[in-house]
Amino acid sequence: MTELDFFFYPQSIAIIGASDNLRFGYSTTLYLLNSGFKTYPINQKKKELFGHPTYNNIKDIPEDIELALILIKNDFVLDAVKQSIEKGVKGIIIESAGFAETGIDKHVVMQDEIIKLCKESHVRIIGPNCVGITNFSNQFTTADISFDRMQKGGISIIAQSGVLGNIFLDWASSQNIGFSKVITLGNKIDVDEVDMLEYLERDPETKIITLYLEGTKRGKNLIRTLKNVSKPIIVLKNGRSETGSNAVKSHTSSLAGNDRIYDAIFKQVPGVFRVNNFYEMFNIAQVFSTQPLPRGKNIAIITASGSLGILACDLIEKYGMSLARLSEKSIQALYHVIPDWVSLKGTIDLGPSLFETFNKSIEIIGNDENVDCILFIYSVPRWPLERLNIPVSPLFRRLKKYASKLGKPCIVCAFGSRWVYDYLLESTSKFNIPQMRRIKEAIKAFKMMHDYQKMNN
Amino acid sequence: MTELDFFFYPQSIAIIGASDNLRFGYSTTLYLLNSGFKTYPINQKKKELFGHPTYNNIKDIPEDIELALILIKNDFVLDAVKQSIEKGVKGIIIESAGFAETGIDKHVVMQDEIIKLCKESHVRIIGPNCVGITNFSNQFTTADISFDRMQKGGISIIAQSGVLGNIFLDWASSQNIGFSKVITLGNKIDVDEVDMLEYLERDPETKIITLYLEGTKRGKNLIRTLKNVSKPIIVLKNGRSETGSNAVKSHTSSLAGNDRIYDAIFKQVPGVFRVNNFYEMFNIAQVFSTQPLPRGKNIAIITASGSLGILACDLIEKYGMSLARLSEKSIQALYHVIPDWVSLKGTIDLGPSLFETFNKSIEIIGNDENVDCILFIYSVPRWPLERLNIPVSPLFRRLKKYASKLGKPCIVCAFGSRWVYDYLLESTSKFNIPQMRRIKEAIKAFKMMHDYQKMNN
Numbered sequence: 055m056t057e058l059d060f061f062f063y064p065q066s067i068a069i070i071g072a073s074d075n076l077r078f079g080y081s082t083t084l085y086l087l088n089s090g091f092k093t094y095p096i097n098q099k100k101k102e103l104f105g106h107p108t109y110n111n112i113k114d115i116p117e118d119i120e121l122a123l124i125l126i127k128n129d130f131v132l133d134a135v136k137q138s139i140e141k142g143v144k145g146i147i148i149e150s151a152g153f154a155e156t157g158i159d160k161h162v163v164m165q166d167e168i169i170k171l172c173k174e175s176h177v178r179i180i181g182p183n184c185v186g187i188t189n190f191s192n193q194f195t196t197a198d199i200s201f202d203r204m205q206k207g208g209i210s211i212i213a214q215s216g217v218l219g220n221i222f223l224d225w226a227s228s229q230n231i232g233f234s235k236v237i238t239l240g241n242k243i244d245v246d247e248v249d250m251l252e253y254l255e256r257d258p259e260t261k262i263i264t265l266y267l268e269g270t271k272r273g274k275n276l277i278r279t280l281k282n283v284s285k286p287i288i289v290l291k292n293g294r295s296e297t298g299s300n301a302v303k304s305h306t307s308s309l310a311g312n313d314r315i316y317d318a319i320f321k322q323v324p325g326v327f328r329v330n331n332f333y334e335m336f337n338i339a340q341v342f343s344t345q346p347l348p349r350g351k352n353i354a355i356i357t358a359s360g361s362l363g364i365l366a367c368d369l370i371e372k373y374g375m376s377l378a379r380l381s382e383k384s385i386q387a388l389y390h391v392i393p394d395w396v397s398l399k400g401t402i403d404l405g406p407s408l409f410e411t412f413n414k415s416i417e418i419i420g421n422d423e424n425v426d427c428i429l430f431i432y433s434v435p436r437w438p439l440e441r442l443n444i445p446v447s448p449l450f451r452r453l454k455k456y457a458s459k460l461g462k463p464c465i466v467c468a469f470g471s472r473w474v475y476d477y478l479l480e481s482t483s484k485f486n487i488p489q490m491r492r493i494k495e496a497i498k499a500f501k502m503m504h505d506y507q508k509m510n511n
Numbered sequence: 512m513t514e515l516d517f518f519f520y521p522q523s524i525a526i527i528g529a530s531d532n533l534r535f536g537y538s539t540t541l542y543l544l545n546s547g548f549k550t551y552p553i554n555q556k557k558k559e560l561f562g563h564p565t566y567n568n569i570k571d572i573p574e575d576i577e578l579a580l581i582l583i584k585n586d587f588v589l590d591a592v593k594q595s596i597e598k599g600v601k602g603i604i605i606e607s608a609g610f611a612e613t614g615i616d617k618h619v620v621m622q623d624e625i626i627k628l629c630k631e632s633h634v635r636i637i638g639p640n641c642v643g644i645t646n647f648s649n650q651f652t653t654a655d656i657s658f659d660r661m662q663k664g665g666i667s668i669i670a671q672s673g674v675l676g677n678i679f680l681d682w683a684s685s686q687n688i689g690f691s692k693v694i695t696l697g698n699k700i701d702v703d704e705v706d707m708l709e710y711l712e713r714d715p716e717t718k719i720i721t722l723y724l725e726g727t728k729r730g731k732n733l734i735r736t737l738k739n740v741s742k743p744i745i746v747l748k749n750g751r752s753e754t755g756s757n758a759v760k761s762h763t764s765s766l767a768g769n770d771r772i773y774d775a776i777f778k779q780v781p782g783v784f785r786v787n788n789f790y791e792m793f794n795i796a797q798v799f800s801t802q803p804l805p806r807g808k809n810i811a812i813i814t815a816s817g818s819l820g821i822l823a824c825d826l827i828e829k830y831g832m833s834l835a836r837l838s839e840k841s842i843q844a845l846y847h848v849i850p851d852w853v854s855l856k857g858t859i860d861l862g863p864s865l866f867e868t869f870n871k872s873i874e875i876i877g878n879d880e881n882v883d884c885i886l887f888i889y890s891v892p893r894w895p896l897e898r899l900n901i902p903v904s905p906l907f908r909r910l911k912k913y914a915s916k917l918g919k920p921c922i923v924c925a926f927g928s929r930w931v932y933d934y935l936l937e938s939t940s941k942f943n944i945p946q947m948r949r950i951k952e953a954i955k956a957f958k959m960m961h962d963y964q965k966m967n968n
Binding site: 076078081128151152155156157158161198199200203213214215216217218220221222224225227228266268292293294295296297298300301302304305306330331333359360361362363364365367368370371372376377393394395396397399400401403405406433434435436437438441442469470471472473474491492493494 | 533535538585608609612613614615618655656657660670671672673674675677678679681682684685723725749750751752753754755757758759761762763787788790816817818819820821822824825827828829834850851852853854856857858860862863890891892893894895898899926927928929930931948949950951
């Protein structure tokens with residue numbers, strides 16, 4: 055049992071502000087009451103919620119409570135915290151908003167009072183102004199998500215914003231990206247990114263950490279912790295500009311700070327990689343979480359579209375990687391398989407012959423010692439898939455087989471309509487090959503993996 | 512009737528290499544033979560294709576042929592071109608690949624012979640190594656696409672690559688982005704981007720031109736033409752790097768040239784905007800094609816997610832735009848509608864109160880004279896939409912109404928799963944509001960629209 059485990063594996067939970075009205079709190083109440091977690095709803099107006107008896111006050115619950123979840127209006131939160139502490143909880147998650155982030159004096163004061171209680175009692179608090187915790191291993195959650203649609207995986211999230219706790223999970227699930235722990239921290243009056251980085255470093259299910267930060271109050275601790283964490287960390291730090299940093303204040307009452315300092319810190323700490331948006335963050339994290347680290351920086355590009363191949367070449371050079379030069383032996387072998395007019399000096403552009411030649415080509419390319427990473431740019435029109443019912447699964451099975459054999463990371467960039475994308479995703483997911491729409495994100499992923507590999511050698 | 516009209520509105524077509532085998536050419540043959548276009552299939556092995564009698568040779572066709580479409584293997588193309596010229600066609604589209612782009616001597620020679628014939632005869636040729644033309648107004652196409660799924664609109668494409676002629680159209684159609692003319696040029700032995708820019712400038716259905724370029728042989732003409740075109744032009748030029756520019760050679764046998772020179776040209780010509788990838792290209796083009804030009808550079812951000820609002824602020828500053836400051840009058844009016852803890856100094860973050868407050872807020876924001884552009888960042892979890900069946904259509908109807916009233920461009924950035932995205936897209940499309948996933952592309956679109964507006968004043 056690790057400190058803070060009660061947030062992720064609570065023995066018992068009280069929901070203060072449990073509700074069966076279709077509003078904030080509804081989903082969480084419904085889910086937890088019907089789950090295997092021992093859950094007690096607090097509601098002063100209703101005697102029953104979804105068939106479960108309610109309590110007037112957390113102190114009326116006849117059993118010990120480990121975790122209190124607070125979902126009520128800001129004005130009532132302070133009292134609820136007091137009562138939870140008196141009840142003897144170990145942790146409190148305050149989801150309610152309307153505290154220091156509003157900039158309004160009385161709300162700032164309310165938050166300060168809660169901080170005082172927290173310090174005196176040593177009860178740990180997450181929030182306010184967040185959607186709390188999700189743990190994919192025991193399916194515990196305080197956020198509005200549906201585990202039926204989601205995948206378990208090696209990525210964990212520490213975020214200062216609620217949008218990461220549900221909306222981006224929902225997006226990631228439609229990409230078949232899998233998660234371990236998701237932590238949204240809000241205004242961070244107690245538990246912060248430093249605590250959670252330490253927690254996730256020890257969590258055996260977390261392979262890679264994604265961190266969304268608006269500001270920090272413990273700069274030195276953060277740097278030290280970032281340095282101590284052995285797992286790769288992908289950071290998104292907003293509030294780079296003056297306009298953005300003003301917006302940070304009214305979001306989670308953080309100080310965004312000078313972006314150059316943050317940038318210097320992130321660059322200076324090995325294993326920490328800065329990204330520019332949430333899609334980059336999760337697409338790259340998925341590559342880290344599912345693919346082996348490359349041994350070198352040579353990327354082979356297999357494509358049916360010359361122009362997308364060129365785009366990839368430009369990005370390879372931009373990010374300091376190299377286009378793989380196939381060995382003479384591979385080139386000779388490939389010309390037994392592919393038409394003589396396919397040039398093998400740069401990208402491997404199989405053109406319309408892709409379906410006939412890919413299976414044999416990938417064996418040769420995968421085995422080539424000059425190839426460290428494989429990017430397969432899939433750009434075939436919809437109609438042959440649709441009309442001929444071409445099974446793509448064998449294609450990706452072989453890609454996986456020959457990439458895995460020598461431990462090479464591979465990524466599929468898929469182009470075309472939703473229909474084509476999903477048709478492919480079904481197969482790539484089966485073989486744990488990350489699939490994305492943007493070549494830039496694929497090349498950046500290889501670059502970061504390569505840097506991380508060098509750092510560990 | 513304009514010169515080159517026969518490529519877009521052919522009176523009669525011969526397909527050399529018409530086929531009912533499920534391979535390249537199948538779809539085009541099937542579509543054109545069953546369309547209203549007078550189409551004659553040439554096939555030496557079969558007497559009938561899809562119930563239509565075939566001809567051995569284009570010269571056997573008893574009627575005049577305006578356009579010859581060549582789909583046969585590279586070795587036979589030269590003869591087909593000769594016969595087409597003898598038949599008296601006005602234009603030829605050669606889709607077949609395997610010419611100068613292979614770098615193989617005999618293929619280069621074949622291409623040179625075709626060029627010679629073209630110059631002597633004055634017959635215009637598009638290609639080789641392309642998928643030809645698509646015209647959305649009469650539904651003529653030589654590419655593998657299905658008009659049932661596509662929208663007509665104001666965007667035209669000039670591209671040196673086939674991937675733009677089908678795969679990206681297929682993607683754009685799932686975004687409800689609408690097109691007018693699509694031209695893929697391949698190796699450009701005759702008709703090139705200069706010809707087509709001139710053609711599209713005169714085309715009343717084309718509101719905005721997107722240009723994908725790998726290189727040009729007529730640099731001075733291109734600059735002059737870019738300057739003369741009054742419509743906005745969005746350019747993607749690949750081959751920026753050495754690796755990429757080598758790849759260009761083996762794709763369309765073009766010389767990529769020095770990227771700095773291209774960059775200087777694009778920056779120097781007003782109304783020409785350079786983008787970095789195909790998604791940017793079409794998302795931004797759609798904004799130009801459906802939205803009014805902004806009168807100034809103040810962007811109002813309406814959101815339910817603080818962190819996405821901050822991201823938008825950072826990008827607004829990065830691209831030299833401004834976050835709109837609402838007038839005192841608007842702020843007073845808004846506080847009658849929204850909770851007092853919503854800060855109105857920066858982004859307008861309505862949080863969970865979005866559904867109750869948006870309708871009234873948008874009227875005030877839309878009418879505010881300090882607002883020139885409206886970005887609505889939609890980030891609501893899936894469950895309320897799904898369980899409560901919340902209709903989003905009234906939301907977007909009002910957004911459209913109040914944005915249109917004073918001629919303000921608006922964009923919706925939608926976050927969450929595919930399901931949520933499509934749920935919204937159905938409504939935004941109805942009101943002609945561009946919807947996208949990336950805030951960066953929205954801000955860049957406003958920025959380019961603003962620059963274009965300044966240039967025209």
